[in-house]
Amino acid sequence: MANGLPGRLLQRREDPRRASFLELFFDLAIIFALARLSRALLSDLSLHGGFQVLLLLAAIWWVWFVTAWSADWFDPRAPLIVVLLLWVMFGGLLMAAAVPTAFGGHAMVFAIAYVAIHLGRAFLLIPALRGHPLQLRTARVAIWFAVSGVLWVVGAAVAPAREALWALALVLEYGLARLGWPTPRLGRSSWPDLQVNGEHLSERYQQIFIIALGELILMSGITYSDAGFDRERTIAFAVTFLTAVALARLYLRPAGGRLGAAIEAAGPPGSRLALLAGYLHLVMIAGVLATSVGMELAIEDPGASDPAHLTLTVVGPVLFLIGRLLLSVVVDGSLSRPRLIGLAMIVLGGFASARLPLLGAGALILGLLILIIVADALLARTRQRRPAGAVGRWRRG
Incomplete structure (x- = not known):
C-alpha cells in the first residue's frame, strides 16, 4: 500500500504539517465570496435578506471546511490533490460570483457549482484510493452529497421552495457529518476514521478567520476611500480598525491558540472537537461578516440612526462572542466570566444605543470589547498569583 497510488497521495500522520501554498491560494476564493456576501447583506438588511445570506454563507463555509478537512489527509504536492484543490477553488469562485442573484436568476449556477464541487471531489478520490480504508469513507460522503445534491438542484429549479430545500440540504449535510455519514450497507465512519492533524487544521x-477580518478591513477601507475623509468618517474608520483588532485579540487568546494542541491531546476523539470547532467558526465568521457590514454603514453615514443598521452593529459582535465562548467550552471545558458578562453588556448596550447614531453605537460596542479584553488580562494576572489548587471552574477562555 505504501508504494501504491494511495500511499503517494496520503500525508503521513506523524509528519509535521503546515498549510501549503496551494491551500492558501484556495483561500483567495473565500475572500471573494465573503466580499460578495457582504454586498448581498448590504443590499437587503431585512430578516429575510439576512436569512438568505446565512444560507449562502453556510454553503460556502461547508465547501471550505470539507476541503480543509480532506486536504489534511493528503500530500498537497501530489498532482491529483493539486487538481482537486483547483477544481474546488474554481467552483467556489463560481458560487461566489452567483451570490448576488443566488435566489434569483443564477440559482442554478450556485447549486450546480456546489454539487459539482462535492461530487467532483469523490469522482477524483474514490478511484485513486482503491484498496485503502479512506475509499469507503469517501464513498459514504459522496452518497449523501448526491442525496443532498438533489435538494440543491430541485431548489434552484423551483423558486417557491428554494429556501426551504436549500436549508434542508444544509441541515442534512451538517448533521450527517456529526453522525459520521451513516450509510446503508456501508456503515458509518468512526472518530478514528476521521482523525485529523490538529495543528494543521487549527x-x-x-487563517480563514484572519481572512474574514481581512474582508472587514478591505470593505471598510474601500467605503472610507469612496465616502470621503471628513472627521466623522475618519473616526468611524478608526473605530472599525480597532474593532477588527479587538476581535482578533479575543479570538486568539487563549483557546484559539490552544485548539490544535487540544485536538492532538484528545487522540482519535479529537476529530469530534475539530468538527465542533468548524461549526463554531461558522458562527464567529457570520459575526465578523455582520460587523463588517455594520461598520461600513457607520463609515458611509456616521450620523444615521436606522434601527436595521444599528441591529447589525450589535448582532455581529454578539454572534462572534457566542461562537467564541462556546469554543472555550469545547477546548477548555470552561466559560470565560468576563466574556459572558461582556456578552450580556453588549446585548444591553444594543438596547441603550437604539437612539444613538451609528458612529456612537459602534464606539460603544468597541468600548465594551476593550473592557472584555482588559478584564481578561486582569483575571489572567490574578490567576497567575493564585496557588494551583485555588483555581475554580471558571477560567478565562
Missing part, C-alpha cells in the same frame, strides 16, 4: 481555522 492553523487553517486561524
Whole structure:
C-alpha cells in the first residue's frame, strides 16, 4: 500500500504539517465570496435578506471546511490533490460570483457549482484510493452529497421552495457529518476514521478567520476611500480598525491558540472537537461578516440612526462572542466570566444605543470589547498569583 497510488497521495500522520501554498491560494476564493456576501447583506438588511445570506454563507463555509478537512489527509504536492484543490477553488469562485442573484436568476449556477464541487471531489478520490480504508469513507460522503445534491438542484429549479430545500440540504449535510455519514450497507465512519492533524487544521481555522477580518478591513477601507475623509468618517474608520483588532485579540487568546494542541491531546476523539470547532467558526465568521457590514454603514453615514443598521452593529459582535465562548467550552471545558458578562453588556448596550447614531453605537460596542479584553488580562494576572489548587471552574477562555 505504501508504494501504491494511495500511499503517494496520503500525508503521513506523524509528519509535521503546515498549510501549503496551494491551500492558501484556495483561500483567495473565500475572500471573494465573503466580499460578495457582504454586498448581498448590504443590499437587503431585512430578516429575510439576512436569512438568505446565512444560507449562502453556510454553503460556502461547508465547501471550505470539507476541503480543509480532506486536504489534511493528503500530500498537497501530489498532482491529483493539486487538481482537486483547483477544481474546488474554481467552483467556489463560481458560487461566489452567483451570490448576488443566488435566489434569483443564477440559482442554478450556485447549486450546480456546489454539487459539482462535492461530487467532483469523490469522482477524483474514490478511484485513486482503491484498496485503502479512506475509499469507503469517501464513498459514504459522496452518497449523501448526491442525496443532498438533489435538494440543491430541485431548489434552484423551483423558486417557491428554494429556501426551504436549500436549508434542508444544509441541515442534512451538517448533521450527517456529526453522525459520521451513516450509510446503508456501508456503515458509518468512526472518530478514528476521521482523525485529523490538529495543528494543521487549527492553523487553517486561524487563517480563514484572519481572512474574514481581512474582508472587514478591505470593505471598510474601500467605503472610507469612496465616502470621503471628513472627521466623522475618519473616526468611524478608526473605530472599525480597532474593532477588527479587538476581535482578533479575543479570538486568539487563549483557546484559539490552544485548539490544535487540544485536538492532538484528545487522540482519535479529537476529530469530534475539530468538527465542533468548524461549526463554531461558522458562527464567529457570520459575526465578523455582520460587523463588517455594520461598520461600513457607520463609515458611509456616521450620523444615521436606522434601527436595521444599528441591529447589525450589535448582532455581529454578539454572534462572534457566542461562537467564541462556546469554543472555550469545547477546548477548555470552561466559560470565560468576563466574556459572558461582556456578552450580556453588549446585548444591553444594543438596547441603550437604539437612539444613538451609528458612529456612537459602534464606539460603544468597541468600548465594551476593550473592557472584555482588559478584564481578561486582569483575571489572567490574578490567576497567575493564585496557588494551583485555588483555581475554580471558571477560567478565562
